[in-house]
Every structure is written in C-alpha cells, then in structure tokens.
Amino acid sequence: xxxxxxxxxxxxxxxxxxxxxxxxxxxxxxxxxxxxxxxxxxxxxxxxxxxxxxxxxxxxxxxxxxxxxxxxxxxxxxxxxxxxxxxxxxxxxxxxxxxxxxxxxxxxxxxxxxxxxxxxxxxxxxxxxxxxxxxxxxxxxxxxxxxxxxxxxxxxxxxxxxxxxxxxxxxxxxxxxxxxxxxxxxxxxxxxxxxxxxxxxxxxxxx
Numbered sequence: 001x002x003x004x005x006x007x008x009x010x011x012x013x014x015x016x017x018x019x020x021x022x023x024x025x026x027x028x029x030x031x032x033x034x035x036x037x038x039x040x041x042x043x044x045x046x047x048x049x050x051x052x053x054x055x056x057x058x059x060x061x062x063x064x065x066x067x068x069x070x071x072x073x074x075x076x077x078x079x080x081x082x083x084x085x086x087x088x089x090x091x092x093x094x095x096x097x098x099x100x101x102x103x104x105x106x107x108x109x110x111x112x113x114x115x116x117x118x119x120x121x122x123x124x125x126x127x128x129x130x131x132x133x134x135x136x137x138x139x140x141x142x143x144x145x146x147x148x149x150x151x152x153x154x155x156x157x158x159x160x161x162x163x164x165x166x167x168x169x170x171x172x173x174x175x176x177x178x179x180x181x182x183x184x185x186x187x188x189x190x191x192x193x194x195x196x197x198x199x200x201x202x203x204x205x206x207x
Contacts, residue, residue: 013065025188030156030173033089033148035064037171042087045169051086054079054137061140067129070119078137085113085141089148093171096152097162113145165189 014028015038029035039060040049051057054074061072074082088109092102119139120132151157151173159174163184174181183189 015063019188023188025185027170027172027185027188029171030175031147031151032065033144033151034093034171034173036060036082036086036144037090037093039086040083041090045090049083051079051083057082057137057140066119066143067121067131069129070131070135071133072135072137072140074137074140078141081113082137082141085109085145089145090171092148092152093160094162094169096157096160097171110145110148113141114149116142118142118146163189 013030014026015035016024017027017038018024027038029037039051039056040046051060054076057074057079058072061070062068088106092106092110095102095106116138119135119142122130122132124130151160156173156175159179161172161174161181162168163170163172164182165184168184168189170184172181172184
C-alpha cells in the first residue's frame with residue numbers, strides 16, 4: 001500500500017490520499033470504519049503509521065465522514081486502543097474481502113470497542129447537527145466499531161473488497177448501484193490499469 005491520508009478535508013465523503021510519488025487522489029472507502037484503515041496497519045503496513053500522538057487521532061476524526069463540530073479529547077491510552085482496533089479491523093476486513101472466515105481475536109476487538117458508549121449526536125434548535133459535549137476517544141472508537149458491525153452485518157457485507165491493483169491494499173465497500181467497483185479510485189489505480197492495458201495492446205507481438 002503506497003497511499004496515506006493527506007491533510008485538509010473535502011466536503012464530500014472520502015479522504016485525500018497521497019501516493020508514494022506525492023500525487024494526491026480522492027479515495028472513498030464507503031464507510032467510517034474503513035476510513036480508519038488509511039492511518040496505518042499491522043505488520044508491513046506499520047510504516048504508514050500516522051497515529052503517533054492523540055492529536056493525530058483528533059485530526060483523523062476531523063477528516064473523516066463524521067459531521068463537523070466534534071470537540072474531542074483523546075488520551076494516550078485511547079490512542080493505543082485506537083491503533084489496536086484499527087489493526088484488528090484491518091485484518092478482519094481483509095479476511096472478509098478475500099472470503100476467509102473471521103478470526104475470533106479480531107471479532108472480539110471490534111465487539112469490545114462497540115460495547116462502550118458511542119459519540120452522542122444531537123440537534124440544535126435551528127435543525128443543525130451537533131455533538132454532545134465531553135466527546136472522548138473511547139466514544140469515537142465505539143462509534144467506529146459500531147459502524148463496522150453495521151457494515152459487516154448489513155446489505156453491503158458481501159461487497160467489501162480490496163483494490164484490484166496488484167500493488168494496492170486499500171479496502172473499500174462498493175455501495176454503487178451496479179456493484180462493479182474494482183479500484184480504490186479510478187484516477188489512481190484505475191488509470192494505471194488502463195495505461196498498462198493500452199501499452200500491452202500497442203506492444204509488438206512476440207514472434
């Protein structure tokens with residue numbers, strides 16, 4: 001995986017990621033819980049780690065598809081648990097994308113996080129979305145884990161996929177009506193595939 005989260009959110013769902021060559025592109029994984037997977041991961045993916053301190057998790061929440069206005073406090077222990085949940089969810093999602101049965105330790109990690117009280121949303125008198133005060137990292141992780149439960153028990157559970165490029169491990173859920181999404185983003189891996197296919201067609205035939 002050669003992409004990580006960039007700064008500055010866009011108003012639409014999805015994140016701006018940056019390739020190893022420094023080229024930005026938009027990636028919409030389709031769910032809040034899958035957005036967390038762009039912050040690093042287990043094993044070889046640890047080199048992409050961006051959650052180094054509590055402020056980094058707060059910054060991720062601001063970039064995510066959560067509505068604006070969340071006044072979040074995160075402790076060092078909550079940051080540690082965020083990385084642990086992300087790593088378990090990363091492996092759980094990859095297993096589901098490839099049709100492998102879930103491992104109990106990963107399922108337990110998601111369920112344990114989901115058991116805590118989530119972030120509390122409320123409505124203002126003028127009809128705007130707002131957050132209840134006192135938001136914590138624990139509440140954020142519960143909200144992410146509950147999103148994962150909803151995704152993997154819902155109608156799109158069978159559409160969780162890994163990008164079709166051989167060198168990309170980004171995970172997403174295909175919520176499109178046709179259900180034929182193959183790439184993390186057409187402007188990135190989709191275009192790379194098209195270029196390779198075009199070059200292959202133009203290459204001289206081997207005698």
